[in-house]
Amino acid sequence: MMAINKSAWFPGGAGQSLSKVLATTSIMELTNGRSFDKLFQAHTLVLNQSLSIAGLMSLNCAVELGIADLIHSHGGPMPLSELARSIPIPPEKAPSLRRLMRLLASHGVFAAEPDGNSESETAYLLTPFSELLLTKGTNLSAFIRVNSDPAFMKPWFHMGDWFKRKGSTPFEVAYDGKCVWDLTKQRPELNDMFNDAMSCETCWVVKAMVTEFPQFFRGLKSLVDVGGGTGASARMVAEAFPDVKCTVFDLPHVVATLPESKLVNAVGGSMFDSIPPADAIFLKMPKLWISSL
Ligand SMILES: C[S@@+](CC[C@H](N)C(=O)[O-])C[C@H]1O[C@@H](n2cnc3c(N)ncnc32)[C@H](O)[C@@H]1O
Numbered sequence: 001m002m003a004i005n006k007s008a009w010f011p012g013g014a015g016q017s018l019s020k021v022l023a024t025t026s027i028m029e030l031t032n033g034r035s036f037d038k039l040f041q042a043h044t045l046v047l048n049q050s051l052s053i054a055g056l057m058s059l060n061c062a063v064e065l066g067i068a069d070l071i072h073s074h075g076g077p078m079p080l081s082e083l084a085r086s087i088p089i090p091p092e093k094a095p096s097l098r099r100l101m102r103l104l105a106s107h108g109v110f111a112a113e114p115d116g117n118s119e120s121e122t123a124y125l126l127t128p129f130s131e132l133l134l135t136k137g138t139n140l141s142a143f144i145r146v147n148s149d150p151a152f153m154k155p156w157f158h159m160g161d162w163f164k165r166k167g168s169t170p171f172e173v174a175y176d177g178k179c180v181w182d183l184t185k186q187r188p189e190l191n192d193m194f195n196d197a198m199s200c201e202t203c204w205v206v207k208a209m210v211t212e213f214p215q216f217f218r219g220l221k222s223l224v225d226v227g228g229g230t231g232a233s234a235r236m237v238a239e240a241f242p243d244v245k246c247t248v249f250d251l252p253h254v255v256a257t258l259p260e261s262k263l264v265n266a267v268g269g270s271m272f273d274s275i276p277p278a279d280a281i282f283l284k285m286p287k288l289w290i291s292s293l
Pocket residue numbers: 181198199201202226227228229230249250251254269270271272283284285286289
């Protein structure tokens with residue numbers, strides 16, 4: 001059995017104060033009358049919740065390392081050692097890669113199975129989750145990158161502050177009164193990152209819409225995609241329904257980055273001023289963003 005040195009766990013006397021608390025508090029007070037089982041369950045929930053960022057950041061790390069594409073190109077269950085060689089990582093990082101993959105597998109990002117050729121090795125496969133990260137496919141990687149980017153995470157650190165103030169949003173509290181669109185206007189790299197994230201999330205949803213629900217679009221002569229970002233949705237609608245004249249309408253700094261297109265018109269402006277006239281208005285935004293802004 002391993003001996004645990006409490007003073008190493010609670011340096012500077014914290015261990016002593018913990019034992020003082022334990023010595024002076026009755027079990028009933030500690031558990032607040034609940035069973036130890038319940039207390040331990042709650043304790044686990046607190047620890048899991050407070051470390052939940054590990055899930056998002058490990059996912060982002062997998063995106064940065066291109067792990068889904070590497071497993072895909074391997075063409076079958078990929079042994080960990082082979083994954084380490086393909087990334088490639090220095091040999092001393094192999095145990096950390098094993099931990100990363102175990103965590104991601106426990107979250108359903110990858111599947112793990114014993115490697116057929118070596119008893120001690122684990123091999124990893126794609127799951128429906130990681131198939132959505134493949135570069136040649138739906139590729140939701142940009143969405144993960146934007147949500148784990150420090151600039152876009154910053155507002156989450158200001159939520160408490162925001163609750164105590166009148167009006168505004170956590171974003172504005174974090175950025176001295178600037179909203180997300182002011183920030184993306186000022187910083188082209190964030191503008192590109194944000195717009196890429198939106199279009200990768202949008203592409204497959206709109207593709208499904210035009211194929212599964214064509215009745216939404218049939219009979220229209222014109223459609224304006226308000227807040228249409230990179231115009232990915234409008235282009236898909238225009239391709240599927242060539243008789244519908246499609247316009248993408250967004251803030252001027254977003255429209256300025258759009259490539260020339262014969263399929264769609266691009267108009268810059270603010271929807272709070274006016275919207276280009278059309279038979280139908282298409283207004284789509286990821287649900288998560290609505291609640292986080
Ligand atoms: C969450 S994104 C959604 C993009 C796209 N519709 C999609 O679903 O992928 C919101 C979009 O609204 C645009 N936007 C924000 N304020 C706007 C305004 N006042 N007028 C027009 N577009 C605006 C942003 O630039 C951004 O492209």
